[in-house]
Amino acid sequence: MEESANQMSLAVQQSKTAYDNxxxxxxxxISEFDANPTMPFFEVLDTKRWVDIALHxxxxxxxxxxxxxxxxxxxxxxxxxxGIVCNFESIGxxxxxxxxxxxxxRDGGSIPSVxxxxxxxxxxxxEAYDMYGMVFxxxxxxxxxxxxEDWTGYPLRKDYxxxxxxxxxxxxx
Amino acid sequence: xxxxDARVSNRNVLVTSVDNVMNWARLSSLWPMGFGLAxxxxxMMATNASNYDLERFGIFPRSSPRQxxxxxxxxxxxxxxxxxxxxxxxxxxxxxxxxxxxxxSNCGGPYWHHGYHVLxxxxxxxxxxxxxxxxxxxxxxxxxxxxxxxxxxxxxGLGISRQDALxxxxxxxxxxQQVIDQVRKATA
Numbered sequence: 001m002e003e004s005a006n007q008m009s010l011a012v013q014q015s016k017t018a019y020d021n022x023x024x025x026x027x028x029x030i031s032e033f034d035a036n037p038t039m040p041f042f043e044v045l046d047t048k049r050w051v052d053i054a055l056h057x058x059x060x061x062x063x064x065x066x067x068x069x070x071x072x073x074x075x076x077x078x079x080x081x082x083g084i085v086c087n088f089e090s091i092g093x094x095x096x097x098x099x100x101x102x103x104x105x106r107d108g109g110s111i112p113s114v115x116x117x118x119x120x121x122x123x124x125x126x127e128a129y130d131m132y133g134m135v136f137x138x139x140x141x142x143x144x145x146x147x148x149e150d151w152t153g154y155p156l157r158k159d160y161x162x163x164x165x166x167x168x169x170x171x172x173x
Numbered sequence: 174x175x176x177x178d179a180r181v182s183n184r185n186v187l188v189t190s191v192d193n194v195m196n197w198a199r200l201s202s203l204w205p206m207g208f209g210l211a212x213x214x215x216x217m218m219a220t221n222a223s224n225y226d227l228e229r230f231g232i233f234p235r236s237s238p239r240q241x242x243x244x245x246x247x248x249x250x251x252x253x254x255x256x257x258x259x260x261x262x263x264x265x266x267x268x269x270x271x272x273x274x275x276x277x278s279n280c281g282g283p284y285w286h287h288g289y290h291v292l293x294x295x296x297x298x299x300x301x302x303x304x305x306x307x308x309x310x311x312x313x314x315x316x317x318x319x320x321x322x323x324x325x326x327x328x329x330g331l332g333i334s335r336q337d338a339l340x341x342x343x344x345x346x347x348x349x350q351q352v353i354d355q356v357r358k359a360t361a
Contacts, residue, residue: 162289
């Protein structure tokens with residue numbers, strides 16, 4: 001473990017320090033740290049505690065993850081799950097960066113919304129919902145954002161079948 | 174072959190047909206509907222700007238469909254937008270013309286195969302008179318398309334329908350290979 005810590009770049013070490021802080025507070029609710037050099041991440045295992053973790057990440061004086069750079073949806077059909085990947089940075093306080101993965105069941109699953117923690121999440125969660133169909137619990141305005149309201153299906157799911165017609169207009173070529 | 178090219182006698186008398194005058198007036202003041210959909214719209218704006226100066230043809234965008242006689246569909250028509258395009262088209266007074274600009278609005282462009290959200294050609298929902306190829310077409314190409322619309326208007330008349338005018342235009346079509354060969358010969 002010591003050796004691998006020495007091999008980590010400075011940026012990953014900073015992320016590891018931030019991770020250790022969260023791990024100390026939340027223990028088994030989060031997974032082990034993945035120290036890949038591109039984007040170090042951890043996964044939230046207890047989805048229900050996601051908002052608590054988010055608040056801790058934003059407000060703890062040693063973390064100050066005040067900037068949600070991105071929130072992307074992911075489909076994991078072989079696991080039967082849908083997920084989100086959120087990228088966080090701390091602007092004006094620290095140089096650490098970290099990504100967080102949260103997953104939920106593919107059919108009728110839901111993830112707690114963090115739009116009250118980072119306002120950026122509001123539209124990003126709507127986009128993830130529009131494209132993947134997971135529900136964000138507690139979101140103030142969970143409507144489709146890119147597709148029309150009456151669009152059938154969730155286009156970025158891996159088993160998505162395009163609808164034949166939309167309001168009488170043929171969709172496939 | 175504008176009216177002013179014709180010989181006007183020094184008594185200011187001009188003998189011409191109603192068709193000719195009407196068409197000249199219509200083609201000299203085309204007012205396109207002012208809206209753009211995607212990247213092609215940037216080229217359309219460039220065409221309207223001072224470098225290419227569409228106003229020399231009397232063409233400048235109107236912001237109301239009720240005062241426009243030409244619709245330039247510039248860019249990717251998504252399914253969500255297609256219905257709005259139909260509405261705008263229906264609000265335009267007749268006679269109205271549609272110019273489809275760029276691969277996306279011609280046939281779906283790069284979204285032709287996998288784009289679940291893109292209309293595969295705006296001619297699936299509204300009739301198109303002139304297609305301008307390109308991705309996106311340069312302003313010169315758009316101007317070429319607009320001049321094609323003007324030609325079409327010139328062909329139309331009281332007794333001649335749009336279909337007949339389009340047929341006449343098709344007869345006049347130029348083989349691009351011939352033009353290329355001509356240019357090559359001239360520059361050789």
